[in-house]
Amino acid sequence: MESSSLHSLFQLILAFVLIGAFLVVVALLFYEVFQWRQAIDNHNRSNLEAQMDILESQSSEHIEEIFLRLPEELAGVYLEEQQKERHQREQTIRNLPPPLDYDTYKTTTSITECAICLDEFGSGDLCRLLPLCKHIYHFECINQWLLEELTCPICRSPIVNP
Ligand SMILES: [Zn+2]
Ligand SMILES: [Zn+2]
Numbered sequence: 763m764e765s766s767s768l769h770s771l772f773q774l775i776l777a778f779v780l781i782g783a784f785l786v787v788v789a790l791l792f793y794e795v796f797q798w799r800q801a802i803d804n805h806n807r808s809n810l811e812a813q814m815d816i817l818e819s820q821s822s823e824h825i826e827e828i829f830l831r832l833p834e835e836l837a838g839v840y841l842e843e844q845q846k847e848r849h850q851r852e853q854t855i856r857n858l859p860p861p862l863d864y865d866t867y868k869t870t871t872s873i874t875e876c877a878i879c880l881d882e883f884g885s886g887d888l889c890r891l892l893p894l895c896k897h898i899y900h901f902e903c904i905n906q907w908l909l910e911e912l913t914c915p916i917c918r919s920p921i922v923n924p
Contacts, residue, residue: 848909854922855908861890861901871898877916878903892921 864883871891875882876899883889888901897916899907904915912921 851909851912854912855905858921859891859893861888863887864889864898867891867898871896873898876900876903878907894921894923895919 863885864887865885867889873883876889877897878899881900883898883900889898890901890904891898892904892914895914895917897914899915907915908921913919914921
């Protein structure tokens, strides 16, 4: 009787020890799993943060690039615009009546000197008559002027009807 009660006490202690050991093992397992999950989270987060950093640096570089390129592009547009205007002026100049010898105009005009170079017209000088205001200039002088603006240097009126 005594030995069996001792035996059952021993069994009880053994059971407690086993349960205790089991609980410790389970607790350790939970702890390990918890640590492991946290490590994964941290890893993912740092990965994500690294990716965000890359994205941010890329987008800020892109924005900087846009700001750096903007003046260049505007300058390009401005140049293009200028070239277009110059091309249009050249076209307008080409459409003017052809240049003629000063002798041809001599009888019909009172102008004796080119208002651009201030030289007197001479016989044989190639001259251009502006069709609207009838002012005449050396062919070379007025062409240079008209490339800058399409108005008559004397009366400032447009050289062609708009
Ligand atoms: Zn001239
Ligand atoms: Zn004029």
